[in-house]
Amino acid sequence: MIDPVAAADPDRSAGARLTAAWASDVAYSFRRNPVAMASTIVLAICLAASFFAPWVAPHNPFDLKTLSLQDALTPPAWEQGGSAHFLLGTDDQGRDVLSAIMFGARISLLVGLASVAFAMLLGVTLGLVAGYAGGKVDAVIMRIADVQLSFPAILIALLIDGVARAVLPRDAQTGVALAVLILAIGLANWVQYARTVRGSTMVEKTKEYVQAARVIGITPLQIMRRHLLPNVMGPVLVLATLNIATAIITEATLSFLGVGVPPTQPSLGTLIRVGNDFLFSGEWWITIFPGAALVIMVLAINLVGDWLRDALNPKLR
């Protein structure tokens, strides 16, 4: 089958499309914004370092065979007693801090992205239904959202996590801890998406193209999916970008409190918690570096999200 776009415009090869994208308004604002460019580069490095951790990390901190307790508590390379072998030092069990951060960021990003995807799926669906259907359906969904909005997201996540722990047998908990965490953070954050999408949907559904679609007998489900969804996704994407940062922080908080991911697969939050015990005794690198990594990653995501919001906002152009 012929690609309809390519058929309509035979000159638009992949390369040409890229050129067109580079020339677009969004890309133009990107090129003119050094902060956005810098944070994108930082974010790309973070993503690459964590995604390729098993191949690029200097050590595998979870391969117990390679650990030696004799290496424990080595300071960073530039400090006295440091070793070039462990650039950012080691923790109390002799794990390389740099490698632990790379592996930890993997878990943090996984939880952040997955929980945002889950929250988005849930929030967008409910928002579309509420906005399009209106009436009682709308009222019920939005009142639930109101109730949930009156609690901080972290409390909701704690609640869901706690209930899951109480319900699941202890032995099964480690295996599903990550999934439970993703669900908990996702469920704690769906409301914002639902609210945003509901508003946009209510505006869009009165427009003529939607009415036309309705007149020719397209089912509500199809209208929502084919016509409304693409037109309400702009703000949702911005929201999602910013929320990834929030979700990562929520995950770090829960793990810091000891209710997040199990210690066998530590995220950045878990690393910070473990290192926290060594703050008074002068082994600052065990907690400072994971903390700095978390700050840098979240800051980069936030700056990219900020830029995206401005770039997609027609009023600011």
Added chain:
Amino acid sequence: MTIRHAAAAALFGGLLLAGGADSATLRFADQGDAISMDPHSLNETLQLNITGNIYEPLVGRGKKLELTPLLATSWKQTAPTLWRFNLRKGVRFHDGSPFTADDVIFSYERAKSDGSDVKTYVGPIREIRKIDDATIDVVTAEPFPILPDTINSWYMMSRAWSEKNNATTPVDVRKGKENAATLKANGTGPFMLKAREPGVKTVLVNNPAYWEKVESNVTEAVFTPIKNDATRVAALITGEIDMMEPVPLQDVEKLRTNGDLVILQGPELRTIFLGMDQSRDELLFSSVKGKNPFKDKRVRQAFYQAIDIDAIRARIMRGASTPTNLMVAPGIRGFSSDLNKRLPYDPAAAKKLMVEAGYPDGFEVGMNCPNDRYVNDSLICQAIAAMLAKIDVKVNLTAETKVTYFPKILSRNTSFYLLGWTPSSYDSHNALFALVMSPGANGQGQFNLGSYGNKRIDALGPQIASELDEVKRNAMIAEAFKLHSDEVGHLPLHQQALAWAMRKNVTLVQLPDNNNWLKWVVVK
């Protein structure tokens, strides 16, 4: 209330405060909580320490661990198997009822009933006879010359109160059960239980009707479990609490430089060791099916030699531990330095033993560990998991709070575990009886959680208990320890060091058995 009344009340209040210069509140913290207020429900130092301020034994220990008369004023062995105890007269429980011989007999029956975790203390006793309200005769099954040394953790409860509160038997914490004695307490001790919120705080107040004038000026003692090391240290530095233990080893040096604080460090009599299930035909938590690798001495010795105890001492304990090959510490009667020689750390030899035993590719085994009971307990377990990985043993470590840990391992629901033990009688017989001898009647082997067994040691046990000649007795103890050590019955690790910290206005007595008795605490 009028202004004048308020002023009078304020003045009166001020007078009260001024008048109470000799009273003080002590806020102290530990890394874990006492699981229950029932003094017979769990044989664990912290639990017995907290409840031991409320309840009392017949014979206690003084500041140098010497035997001290508490609820018994004197005792005498009148025949090889017969002891006469004279009870203290005029002692009243906190509810006002008098303490009599009936309460001792009741406490004996309660301590040996199902659900009791202190059976091991009353195990040698066959019967207690009441002579009159203040005199009893204790009959032991065998001649037992060290009886008074072994009963200082067996506390006296009131028969009337227990019956009224439906708490005549201790409930088994291992099964997560509770009764009135779990949350309430009625002892004869220098402190009374005022409030108990499990896991949050426990408030004790002084007993004005106590039978003796105590040194302590503490009128209220608030105990808070603070699990997180850094939080506990911060609480002490900021003055939120007055005393805490254990001090995280990494913070000892830092806290020493703080002029407001005093650090007390000393050797502890507790031995930390690992145990392995050697009785089941198949381990509960292992990849090996149809047989039990721990039944093979070569596997146990491989585990032993794979553990780099010096690295644990240097890196995890920061020098504050004494590696050991024996199940008892120096200072315990029967300790022998000749036997206290560890097998060398040798991963290559360990690997070879594993191959010989038929596990060239190693195996998986579940390991249980507390994370708030002993000094750096979960860190030790993590380090050992990494060391065992080098002989291809994959350890699936479960480190958890002692509230869930002890019920699990005490019901022997484990394959490989970490435990610490201080012989409460300061005598090797206690360690042999509770940890090494085969599980049997009257608390024998009650804490031999892997059910290690050796018939010769089982035969030596009663002989050691009844032998009066010190030289012969020590020779038998040495023989038992040698057998146990040759068979690698357990994997002894080290004796940890005590590290307590307090604000400098607090004076107290640090006992090497890690007990902190409130009756000796003075807050200036």
